[in-house]
Amino acid sequence: MRTEQRRVVSVGEYLVSGGDDQQLITYSLGSCIGLTLYDPTAGIGGLLHAQMPLSRTSPERSRERPAMFVDTGVAALLEDLLGMGASRRQLVACIAGAANLLDDDRLFDVGRRNHLVLRKMLWKNGILVAAEDVGGSCSRTMWLDTATGRTGLKRQGTVIDLHPGPTGAAAGSH
Amino acid sequence: MPHKVLVVDDSAVTRAMIIKTLDLARIPVSECLQACNGKEALELLERNWVDIVFADLNMPVMGGREMLRLMRTTPELSDIPVIVISSEHCDPTSLPLSWASGYVRKPFTPEAIRDVVEGLTAPKETAWNADWLLERFDYVLQTVSFMFAERSQEDAQPVAPENSVCAEMTFIAGSAGKLWLVVSKALALEMARSALGVDELENDRQAADVVGEILNMTAGLVTDALARGAPVQLFPPELSECDPAGWDEIAGKPIAAACLVEDEPLLVALSTPPQ
Numbered sequence: 001m002r003t004e005q006r007r008v009v010s011v012g013e014y015l016v017s018g019g020d021d022q023q024l025i026t027y028s029l030g031s032c033i034g035l036t037l038y039d040p041t042a043g044i045g046g047l048l049h050a051q052m053p054l055s056r057t058s059p060e061r062s063r064e065r066p067a068m069f070v071d072t073g074v075a076a077l078l079e080d081l082l083g084m085g086a087s088r089r090q091l092v093a094c095i096a097g098a099a100n101l102l103d104d105d106r107l108f109d110v111g112r113r114n115h116l117v118l119r120k121m122l123w124k125n126g127i128l129v130a131a132e133d134v135g136g137s138c139s140r141t142m143w144l145d146t147a148t149g150r151t152g153l154k155r156q157g158t159v160i161d162l163h164p165g166p167t168g169a170a171a172g173s174h
Numbered sequence: 175m176p177h178k179v180l181v182v183d184d185s186a187v188t189r190a191m192i193i194k195t196l197d198l199a200r201i202p203v204s205e206c207l208q209a210c211n212g213k214e215a216l217e218l219l220e221r222n223w224v225d226i227v228f229a230d231l232n233m234p235v236m237g238g239r240e241m242l243r244l245m246r247t248t249p250e251l252s253d254i255p256v257i258v259i260s261s262e263h264c265d266p267t268s269l270p271l272s273w274a275s276g277y278v279r280k281p282f283t284p285e286a287i288r289d290v291v292e293g294l295t296a297p298k299e300t301a302w303n304a305d306w307l308l309e310r311f312d313y314v315l316q317t318v319s320f321m322f323a324e325r326s327q328e329d330a331q332p333v334a335p336e337n338s339v340c341a342e343m344t345f346i347a348g349s350a351g352k353l354w355l356v357v358s359k360a361l362a363l364e365m366a367r368s369a370l371g372v373d374e375l376e377n378d379r380q381a382a383d384v385v386g387e388i389l390n391m392t393a394g395l396v397t398d399a400l401a402r403g404a405p406v407q408l409f410p411p412e413l414s415e416c417d418p419a420g421w422d423e424i425a426g427k428p429i430a431a432a433c434l435v436e437d438e439p440l441l442v443a444l445s446t447p448p449q
Contacts, residue, residue, distance in 0.1 A: 113322065120320030124371035 004145070009047050012068035014077045016046035017146040018084045025143040029097035031111035033070060033118055033134075034142040036094045037077060037127070038149040039086035040166035045146045048077045052110065053117040070114050074121040093122055094151040094162045095132035096142040111135065131162045176204035177225040182215040182241070183259070184233040188280075192228055192259065192287070199288035210234075212241030219251055226294065231260040246273045255294050259287075304431035310395040311355075311442045314388050315435065319368040323433040323440065332432045332439030334421035335359070339382055341389040343411040347397035352445040354424045355389040356416050361438035386411040396444065 009015045009026040017024060024047040026034055038045035048067055055062030055069035066072035082088060098115035115134050122129060133140070133153055141154040142162075149165030179196065181189045189208050196203050207222060209215035213236040215227065227245075231238035238258060245251040255275035259282060276290035305325070312323040335358035342354050357365065362381040367373065369384050389411050397406045416424075421441060425432060430443035 109322075116316055116320050116322065120368060120371075123320065126371070 004147070009049050011049055012051050012065050012073075014046055014048035014067045014073060014080075016044070016077070016080045016084065018042070018044040019146075021145075021147040023143050023145050025141065027141050029140040029142055030099050031097070031114065033095065033097040033111075033114040034140070034153075035074065035077070035118060036092075036142065036144040036151045036163075037081055037086075038092045038144060038146070038151070038165070039081065039090040040092065040149045041090050042084075042086050043146065043149075044081055044084050044086040045144050045149065046077050046081050047142070047144050048073045050074075050114065050118075053113040070117040071121055074118065074125070078125060088126060091127050092130045092149060092151075092163060092165075093127050094130055094142075094144075095134060096140050096153045096162065098134040099136050099138055099140070133160060133162060176202035178205045178207070178223065179203055180207045180209060180215060180218060180222075180224045180227045182209045182212065182227060182229040182233070182238070184210050184230065188230070188259075195282070195284045195287050196291075198284045199291070201288060201291050212236030212238060212244075215241055216244060216251075219245070219254070224254060226291065227254055227256045228259055229256055231258060231262055242273050257287075257290055257294070302429065304429055307396065307429050307442055307444055308431040308433060310399075311388075311392045311431070313395065314391045315365075318388055318391065319365040319384070321365065321368060321435050323431075323435050325431065325433050332434055332441075334418035334425075335439050336418065338362075338416045338421060338439075339385050340414050340416035340420060340424070341382075341386045341411045342414070343389055343393055344409045345393050345397050346405075346407040347401035349446075351400070353389060353393050353396060354427065354441070354443040355385060355392070356421055356424055356441040356443075357385050357435075358438045358440070361435055361440060364436060364438070382413045386413055392442065 004021050004023050006023045006025055007015055009024055011032060015024050026047055026049040029049065032049055032051050035048045036045060050070040050073040051068050053070050055072040062069050062072045066076040095118060098111040100111050138155045144151050151163040153160050153162055181192050183189045193206055207218050207224065209218055211233040215229065229238040229241060238260065242256055245254065245256065257276040257278060258274045259278045259280060261280040263279065275294055278286050278290055308323055308325060315321050315323055337359045338356050339359060339362045340354065340356045342352060344350065344352050362385050363375065365388065366375055366381040366384040370380070375381065390408065393408050397408065424430065424443050425441055427443040428446055430441060432439065432441045
């Protein structure tokens with residue numbers, strides 16, 4: 001019987017897990033963006049919940065909390081995963097969030113910017129996106145089961161299997 | 175508004191299937207004429223006004239290709255949309271198929287027919303303006319270089335940069351036209367770094383290369399819309415250096431959109447809107 005431990009990733013945070021049976025989960029992804037990276041060979045993965053696209057708008061805050069920003073958040077998450085022994089070429093990337101919640105007239109476009117900067121960071125780091133569920137005007141919950149690599153999300157009451165993980169694991173709870 | 179349609183196929187079963195599909199796809203049809211071959215179809219078209227023709231290619235007596243050729247060379251029939259529905263794989267860009275308004279391969283789904291008909295009957299895009307042009311350019315820029323074009327306010331137009339790269343290309347899409355993209359050198363370098371996913375370029379030519387490529391891809395999207403089914407030809411982009419006077423000249427083209435990309439000025443322009 002699996003005894004999965006749930007760890008909640010707050011806004012502007014990321015968590016990593018290596019070889020443990022954990023569920024990393026983050027709630028209330030609106031215009032924020034969620035990224036899971038998982039190395040199925042090493043069984044190492046992480047989940048980032050970033051709020052804003054670029055750290056250059058607030059270098060001070062990005063030093064204190066790099067995961068607030070997509071560019072510094074991705075760099076920090078990657079550095080941790082690679083430091084733990086994950087292989088860049090093995091990483092499976094899934095994206096969720098980047099909704100346009102408040103600005104129908106694209107006044108701020110934070111969601112779209114977050115998505116674009118994230119894709120740019122992944123491209124720069126040689127990582128293709130395996131699956132994504134972005135845009136629209138809904139809030140999302142995203143999770144990664146680090147024992148299986150299964151990545152899922154929930155939006156408007158519907159559970160979506162974003163990526164089954166290498167073993168095609170059965171659905172977890174959330 | 176309901177359409178009067180003509181279905182041309184030598185198989186009565188296929189004609190019935192096409193008619194049923196139009197019904198299933200909820201395409202409003204006021205009257206449906208049928209013909210077994212191109213000759214019969216042309217005879218019907220002489221006596222009846224029809225909104226859309228659905229035609230097979232391989233038919234006895236007269237096939238769909240000959241029918242299309244005759245329709246397009248007959249002034250009264252030349253504007254009637256023809257959707258080719260055929261089991262043959264065709265190159266829709268070669269004559270006379272490029273004269274067809276749409277192409278559906280058999281076996282077809284109701285959705286495929288619906289999509290083609292809806293594409294024909296949807297209100298035609300008439301706003302050939304700077305926003306229309308910028309929207310297409312922005313899609314390319316986001317996909318290739320992960321950057322945004324931010325439209326400037328009327329009262330805060332971007333200042334022409336001292337040194338910029340200008341790409342110019344000629345196209346034929348129904349009629350001949352030209353597209354321009356003018357980018358500050360700093361932005362051209364960043365566009366290339368971003369497209370390649372590197373911090374340093376091997377040489378500055380890569381920046382000019384990316385500007386030309388982005389214009390080329392934009393031209394693909396723009397001419398798709400301008401051509402309305404006519405054959406399209408794109409000529410390679412020509413690159414040059416541009417000063418503020420050159421920028422101002424291009425900013426005065428009939429459709430021109432100045433914008434900021436990562437706080438750097440950029441200008442995209444089109445010679446003439448379609449008639």
